[in-house]
Amino acid sequence: MTRPDAAGRDFGTPAIIQGGMGVGVSGWRLARAVASTGQLGVVSGVALDALLARRLQDGDPDGQVRRALAHFPDPTLVHRTLRRYFVSGGTDRNQPYRPVPRLGLRSHRHGQELAVLGNFVEVFLAKEGHHGPVGVNYLEKIQLATPAAVYGAMLAGVDHVLMGAGLPTEIPGLLDTLAEHRPARLSVAVQAATAGQRFDVTFDPADLLQATPAPVRRPRLLAIVSSATLAAYLARDDTTRPDGFVVESPLAGGHSARPRGALRLSADGEPVYGPRDGVDLARMAALGLPFWIAGGQCGPEQLAAARDAGAAGVQVGTAFALCRESGLDAALRRRMLARAAPGALVVRNHAGVSPTGFPFKLVHLPGTAADDDVYADRPRHCDLGYLRTPYQRPDGRVGYRCPAEPVDDYLRKGGAVEDTVGSRCLCNGLVAAVGLGQRRPDGYREPPLLTLGQDLSFLPPLMGGGDDYSAADVVSYLLGASAAAHA
Structure with missing residues (x-):
């Protein structure tokens, strides 16, 4: 699943996949550091249009974004974007960032350009200086962004596409189509749609670029699932079959699957998972496709156990999110490490926080949006809108709504008031976590x-009495005992 490096070494199927966390947390620096060790480095492909625009408005101080853009195959498109967003020396810190087009069924050319360029830049920079594999992670729920985002990553030579938060049944075909620079179409789920009515988002590379680029390699698709049943469903047919799976337990960070059966909450308000939520690893192995286990897997013993169970390895997120190459705001990362050292860092799985309806892990750090008082003071803006849900209006047109938007707006659009209770704006909060939060007038x-994630047991051996560690330290820690066990 990887290619030989310049010295002729073939890394083979990676034992470790670095999780594609958050918005910009799994940035190009982290993915490059992991891929340089021969393991699969992954960038998050979510909201890269907004991150590109805001980095340019901050003046691109190290010049990396503009350097990557100089390699894009259509200079005219790059020039338009730089003219619109680049500010030499950066904008006044008291001025709001210029907005980017919000996603919709009717594609906005400027928005598509930003999505293509943002994904190109992130993957291009992640792949520089080594021959290890690089992947990009998307949320299946954000269907409106997927075709343009994937195409930008493919133009930069991405090796793997990872996709969760839904079943990516149409993604194998999408990858085939885009690899040939052909017009693509992806189904979009629309709430309250008339029975039998289909909605799609379309993307045509020829409409975007002045000339057809050189052929690109089709990346491999890894579907992120929560059970062997879902994996078997995807593997049953050539049109839906991915190239492998990441099977994720509820311990993993970010979103997790809902518990099977009736929802029960613990005394802390967390969803209660039971035996039915476990993963049948023997059934996963029987599918005959490589798979990696995710959620609470950061340790050499876990890696060895995963491989003994037939897995190719493990996916690890939290340990990489807290390492020094992480895209997290440096001050926030240091605060989390300082609280985690004495065991005082609290991570809870909340059933009603995410606008998606899936449980979502929040780090309860004072001063952040996890604090009810802090969030209560936040105006309920919805100006990024990646998690908005398309719905069909009574007049047949398609609208967009989000439980985290102003309550009156959500109710006017036919939403249920109970959906709004406790709902957080993940889009703005996660962008702010990487130091690019919006500034209001x-x-x-x-x-x-x-x-x-909720397993932090890896920190003592990784920290070793110090106050920081690197992505390479995580890889070395994971491979230590497991390499000996499988020598």
Whole structure:
């Protein structure tokens, strides 16, 4: 699943996949550091249009974004984007960031350009200086962004596409189509749609680029699932079969699957998972496709056990999210490490926080959007809108709504008031967590929202009495005992 490096070494199927966490947390620096060790480094492909625009408005101080853009195959498209967003020396820190087009069924050319360029830049920079594999992680729920985002990553030579938060049944075909620079179409789920009515988002590379680029390699698809049943469903047919799976337990950071059966909450308000939520690893192995286990897997013993169970290895997120190459705001990362050392860092799985309806992990760090008082002071803006849900209006047109938007707006659009209770704006909070939060004209600053997995047992051996560690340290720690066990 990887190719030989310049010295002729073939890394083979990676034992470790670095999780594609959050918005910009799994950035190009982290993915490059992991891929340089021969393991699969992964960038998050979510909201890269907004991150590109805001990095350019901050002046691109190290020049890396503009350097990557110089390699894009259509200079005219790059020039338009730089003219619109680049500010030499950066904008006044009291001025809001210029907005980017929000996603919709009717594609906005400028928005598509930003999505293509943002994904190209992130993957291009992640792949520089080594021959290890690089992947990009998307949420299946954000269907409106997928075709343009995937195409940008493919133009930069991405090796793997990872996709969760839904069943990516149409993605194998999408990858085939885009690899040939052909017009693509992807189905979009629309709530309250008339029975039998189909909605799609379309993307045509020829409409975007002045000339057809050189052929690109089709990346491999890894579907992120929560059970062997879902994996078997995807593997049953050539049109839906991915190239492998990441099977994720509820311990993993970010979103997790709902518990099977009736929802029960613990005394802390967390969803209660039971035996039915376990993963049948023997059944996963019987599918005959490589798979990796995720959620609470950061240790050499876990890697060895995964491989003994037939897995190719493990996916690890939280340990990489807290390492020094992480895209998290440096001050926030240091605060989390400082609280985690004495065991005082609290991560809870909340049933009603995410606008998606899936449980979502929140780090309860004072001053962040996990704090009820902090969030209560936040105006309910919805100006990024990646998690908005398309719905069909009574007049047949398609609208967009989000439980985290102003309550009156959500109710006017036919939403249920109970959906709004406790719902957090993940889009703005996660962007703020990587230091690119919106600045409002009245001086308001978006508070960050942080997510991690709930297993932090890896920190003492990784920290070793120090106060920091690297991505390479995580890889070495994971491979230590497991390499000996499988020598």
